[in-house]
Amino acid sequence: MSRSLKLLSFLGKFQSLPRQGILPILVFVAVLLKISTVQAEFGSIVDVGVGGDLYFTNSSANNGQGFVNLLIQNTWSSSQLWLDVGAGGLVADTADSYVKMPQFYYRLGHLGKSHLTIGRALYDWSFADEFWNLGVTQPIFKWNEARPETQGLTGVFVSIPLVEKTFELTLFGSLLYIPTQGPSFELSNGKITSSNPWFNEPVEVINLNDEKAELTYDIDVPKTRDVISQKSWGVLLGTPINKKGWLFNSFYLNKPRNELVLPFEGALNLTTFNGDITVMPRVATHQVAGVDVGWNFNNYKTVLSWIYEADINYETPPGTTFPVLPDQNIFSATQLFRLSPTQKVWFGYINVERRPTQIGGTFANSQISTFLGRNRFEEAMQLKWEGLLFKTQSLYRVNASLAYTQSINNDNIWLSSDIRWSISKGLELFNRCDFFGGSEEFIIGSDFMSIYQNNDRCFVGGHYAF
Numbered sequence: 001m002s003r004s005l006k007l008l009s010f011l012g013k014f015q016s017l018p019r020q021g022i023l024p025i026l027v028f029v030a031v032l033l034k035i036s037t038v039q040a041e042f043g044s045i046v047d048v049g050v051g052g053d054l055y056f057t058n059s060s061a062n063n064g065q066g067f068v069n070l071l072i073q074n075t076w077s078s079s080q081l082w083l084d085v086g087a088g089g090l091v092a093d094t095a096d097s098y099v100k101m102p103q104f105y106y107r108l109g110h111l112g113k114s115h116l117t118i119g120r121a122l123y124d125w126s127f128a129d130e131f132w133n134l135g136v137t138q139p140i141f142k143w144n145e146a147r148p149e150t151q152g153l154t155g156v157f158v159s160i161p162l163v164e165k166t167f168e169l170t171l172f173g174s175l176l177y178i179p180t181q182g183p184s185f186e187l188s189n190g191k192i193t194s195s196n197p198w199f200n201e202p203v204e205v206i207n208l209n210d211e212k213a214e215l216t217y218d219i220d221v222p223k224t225r226d227v228i229s230q231k232s233w234g235v236l237l238g239t240p241i242n243k244k245g246w247l248f249n250s251f252y253l254n255k256p257r258n259e260l261v262l263p264f265e266g267a268l269n270l271t272t273f274n275g276d277i278t279v280m281p282r283v284a285t286h287q288v289a290g291v292d293v294g295w296n297f298n299n300y301k302t303v304l305s306w307i308y309e310a311d312i313n314y315e316t317p318p319g320t321t322f323p324v325l326p327d328q329n330i331f332s333a334t335q336l337f338r339l340s341p342t343q344k345v346w347f348g349y350i351n352v353e354r355r356p357t358q359i360g361g362t363f364a365n366s367q368i369s370t371f372l373g374r375n376r377f378e379e380a381m382q383l384k385w386e387g388l389l390f391k392t393q394s395l396y397r398v399n400a401s402l403a404y405t406q407s408i409n410n411d412n413i414w415l416s417s418d419i420r421w422s423i424s425k426g427l428e429l430f431n432r433c434d435f436f437g438g439s440e441e442f443i444i445g446s447d448f449m450s451i452y453q454n455n456d457r458c459f460v461g462g463h464y465a466f
Contacts, residue, residue, distance in 0.1 A: 044070070044071060044072045044073070045069075045070070045071040045465050045466075046068070046069075046070055046465065046466055047068065047069040047070075047071070047463055047464070047465040048067075048068045048463060048464055048465075049066070049067050049068075049461055049462060049463025049464070050064070050065065050066050050067075050461050050462065050463075051064070051065050051430070051459055051460060051461020051462070052064045052065070052459070052460055052461060053065065053197075053457055053458075053459050054457060054458050054459075054460070055197065055454075055455065055456065055457040056435075056456040056457065056458075057453075057454045057455075057456050058197060058454045058455065061197035061455075061457075063090045063091060063195070064090070064091035065088060065089070065090055065091060065459075065461070066088055066089065066091060067086060067087065067088030067089075067463075068086065068087055068088065069084075069085070069086035070083065070084075070085050070086070071083070071084050076107070076110075076111045077110075078108070078109070078110060079106065079107060079108050079109070080106070080107040081105075081106055081107075082103055082104070082105050082106075082107070082119075082121075083103070083104050084101065084102045084103040084104065085099070085100070085101045085102075085104065086099070086100045086101075086102075087099045087100070088143075090195055090196065096183065096184045096185075096194060096195050096196050097184075098141075098143050098181070098184065100141045100143075100149070100151070100181065101120060101151070102120075102122065102141070102149060102150070102151045102152060103119075103120055103121055103122055103151075103152050104119050104120045105117050105118060105119030105120060105121040105152075106118050106119055107121075109159075112161060112164070112165070113161060114158070114159065114160045114161065115158075115159050116156070116157070116158055116159075117156070117157040117158075117159070118156055118157075119154065120151070120152045120153070120154040120178070121152045121153070121157060122138065122150060122151075122152040123138075123152070123153070123157070123170060123172075123236060124236075124238075124240075124241045124249065125137035125138060125234075125236060125251045125253070125290070126249075126251065126290045126292065126305060126307055127241060127249065127292045127294075127303045127305050127332075127334070128290070128292070128303075128305030128306075128307060128330060128332035128334075128350070129290070129307060130150060131332065131334055131348060132332065132348070132350050132376065132377065133148045133150070133376060134307075134330070134375060134376065135148070135150075135180055135258050135259065136258070136288055136307055136309060136330070137153075137251070137253060137288060137290075137307075138150050138151060138152060138153055138258070139151045139153075139178060139179055139180040139181070139258040140180045140181075140258065141180075141181045142180060142181060142182045142183070142198070143181070143182075143183060143196070143198070144198050145198045145448065145452060146198070146414075146416065146434045146452065146455070147432070147434075151178075151181075153172065153174065153232065153234075153255075154174055154176050154177075154178050155172055155173055155174025155175070155176060155232060156172070156173050156174065157170055157171070157172050158170065158171045159171075162237075165240075165243075166239055166243070167237065167238070167239060168237075168238070168239075168240075169235070169236070169237050170235070170236040170237075171233075171234075171235055171236075172232070172233060172234040172235070172236070172253075173232065173233045174231070174232040174233070174255075175229065175230070175231055175232075176228055176229070176230070177227065177228050177229070177230035177232065177255075177256045177283065178228065179227070179256070179258055179259065179260055179283075180258040180259050182199070183196035183198050183199035184196065184199075185199055185201075187217065187218070187219055189216075190215075190216030190217055190218070191204070191216070191217065192217050192219075197455055198452070198455065200451055200452075202215070202217060202277075203215065213268065213274060213275045214274045214275070215274070215275045215276075215277055216274055216275070216276055216277065217277050217278075217279065218276070218277070218278045218279070219278070219279045219280075219281070220278055220279065220280045220281075221281070222280075222281060222282075226283075227260075227281075227283055230255070230256045230283060230285075231255075232253070232254065232255035232256065233253075233254055233255070234251060234252055234253035234254065234255065235251065235252050236249075236250075236251045237249070237250050237251070238250060238251075238292070241292075242296065243296060244296055244297070245295070245296065245297075246293075246294070246295055246296075247292065247293065247294040247295065247296055247303065248291075248292070248293055249291065249292040249293075250289075250290065250291045250292075251288075251289065251290055252287070252288070252289045253287070253288045253289075254285075254287050255285065255286070255288075256283045256284065256285050256286075257283075257284045257285070257286050257312065260281045260282065260283060260284075261281070261282045261283075261284045261314050261322070261323065261325075262279055262280075262281055262282075263279075263280050263282060263316055263317060263320040263321065263322035263323075263361065264277055264278060264279045264280060264320060264321055264322075265277070265278040265280065265317070265319055265320045265321075265362075266278075266321065266362070280317050280320060282314045282315055282316075282317075283314060284312055284313060284314035284325070285311070285312070285313050285314065286309055286310065286311055286312045286313075287309070287310050287311045288307065288308070288309050288310075289307075289308045290305065290306055290307040290308065291305070291306050292304070292305045298338070299337065299338050300335065300336060300337050300338065301335070301336040301338075302333075302334070302335055302336075303332075303333075303334045304332070304333050305330075305331070305332040305333075305334070306329065306330070306331055306332075307329070307330040307332075308327070308328075308329055308330075309327060309328050309330070310327040311327075312325040312327075316360070316361065319361075319362055320361050320362065321359060321360070321361040321362050322359075322360050322361050323357050323358070323359060323360070324357065324358040324359065324360045325357060325374070326354050326355040326356075326357065326358070327354060328352055328353065328354035328374075328375075329352070329353045329354065330350065330351075330352050330353075330375070331350070331351045331352075331353070332348065332349065332350045332351075333348070333349045334346065334347070334348040334349075335347045335348075339387075340387075342387050342388035343385070343386075343387035343388070344385075344386060344387060345383070345384065345385050346382070346383070346384040346385075346386075347381075347382070347383055347384075348381065348382040348384075349380075349381045349382075350377055350379065350380050350381075351378075351379045352375055352377070352378045352379065357374065376447070376448040377405075377407060377447060377448060378407070378409055378447060379407070379408040379409050380405060380406060380407050380408060380447075381405070381406055381408060382403060382404065382405040382406075383403070383404045384401060384402070384403040384404070385401065385402050385403075386399075386400070386401035386402075387399070387400070387401075389419075396422070396423060397421075397422045398419065398420070398421050398422075399419075399420045399422075400417065400418065400419045400420070401416075401417065401418045402415075402416075402417050403415070403416045403417075405449075407447050407449055409447075410438065410447070410450070411438050412436070412437070412438040412447065412449035412450055412453075413436070413437050413438060413449070414434065414435070414436050414448075414449050415433075415434070415435045415436075415437075416432075416433065416434045416435075417431075417432070417433045418430070418431075418432045419431045419432075426464055426465045426466055427462065427463075427464050428462060428463055428464075428465075429461070429462040430459075430460070430461060430462065430463070431458060431459070431460050432458065432459045432460075433457070433458040433459075434455065434456065434457060435456045436449050436452060436453045436455065436456060437453075438450075438453075
């Protein structure tokens, strides 16, 4: 059962919404908000879209999707309100739906001067964390594991400029914790299932003494207030990440980990010869520090990054098996070449140094691991091109990106593309593809690419923003 609990997203329990009628209701609400915000001289965008997933190696996962996003933003004078929220879901009788909220904050103060931000806000804590979508500093929305979206920390932020347009100090504090969101799932008759192909369902059968034992699952869901009521604080000091010239950024965070830890209790039922597994999600705290240094000139940008994660602690219920997570150092180097005003190429390298994850508790001497794939990549390189393919004078333009990512440890590769065709103001068609492969017939290992090796797919659709 080495993969049985890896992607068990506890937060999915809080994402289950009515399957029918969610998108029409959200669109109606969004339109009302659009009208009201215009009258209040706010800027707002309502983005509605539909699409279809075509999976090449798992045709049963093919599905349609619908989504709506709402962005409300007023210009920064003496204050600013920002609301970025979205919802969507798969189109099927057993489809799953989601709600996401990357940012929702109120900011008081003037641009370039000291200001106070209250709510959920994105900050540039670490360039490497954002580039590689690690989710170490800020939580991630992982409805689609290949295309995760960063979401902000929630709390109070105080930003103080130290040197005009150069250095800024940000202090962060919070009593509210919102973990990373994964695909939603259902627990029924001891089975954990999901209609979302980016949820890795637990194994159902294991071999014990040359006999097959069926596994049944249960989840000991903690009280919501015990999960979200957590203390966090941090400090961020640095230059704007897109500043011209030299770059410097450093941070320290003492907070809950964005990913929940999943200790479990297991027992063999001698009557049925079934394995009964009870998962007990827990919030783990950790300390994270990091530094970015680099240079940003007209034709290129270089960023060297280091992240250190330490002191990972959480409650371990008696009689459970649980991961003992060692400290880790993450090193990253990224290089941007601006080939023209509309064309650029990225090259990135990441390497994680840490001891292997140990297992503690009842089955500490077994080969069971409840935390495979702690990071998306252990050692990898990425080459990415993005730019304008062509355009006409009548807003007809096609933008695209192509990326090649390779895991250095086992030669697994991931090819991704994103083509966006703007055919009129506000209307855009898109085609996003992801393909996984390797030098072996079957992808090996426990990294992001091996876990989702059967999810080769293209997502084709369109959206309209008004």
